[in-house]
Amino acid sequence: MKAVVDPTLCSGHARCNAAAPEVFELDDLGYAALASGGAATVAPEYEQAARDGALACPERAITLIGQTTTPQNRETKAKP
Numbered sequence: 001m002k003a004v005v006d007p008t009l010c011s012g013h014a015r016c017n018a019a020a021p022e023v024f025e026l027d028d029l030g031y032a033a034l035a036s037g038g039a040a041t042v043a044p045e046y047e048q049a050a051r052d053g054a055l056a057c058p059e060r061a062i063t064l065i066g067q068t069t070t071p072q073n074r075e076t077k078a079k080p
């Protein structure tokens with residue numbers, strides 16, 4: 001999964017960081033550091049945190065690309 005922050009939408013609410021500090025760091029001005037450009041690869045163990053951070057953003061500035069199956073979903077699919 002990759003996380004992308006749209007710099008035209010990020011207004012520095014910092015809720016993404018509060019929900020998922022492992023994924024969304026803030027820059028010196030309090031904006032999501034990813035808003036300065038690029039995308040970050042999210043480690044599988046932080047994918048749920050990334051989703052929580054994206055949902056916490058009131059500006060809907062965060063896009064998650066290529067979400068993989070969560071361990072919980074894999075477990076569900078394995079059942080007959």
Ligand code: F3S
Nearest residue numbers: 010011014015016057
């Ligand atoms: Fe920006 Fe939204 Fe985070 S406005 S700082 S991406 S909560």
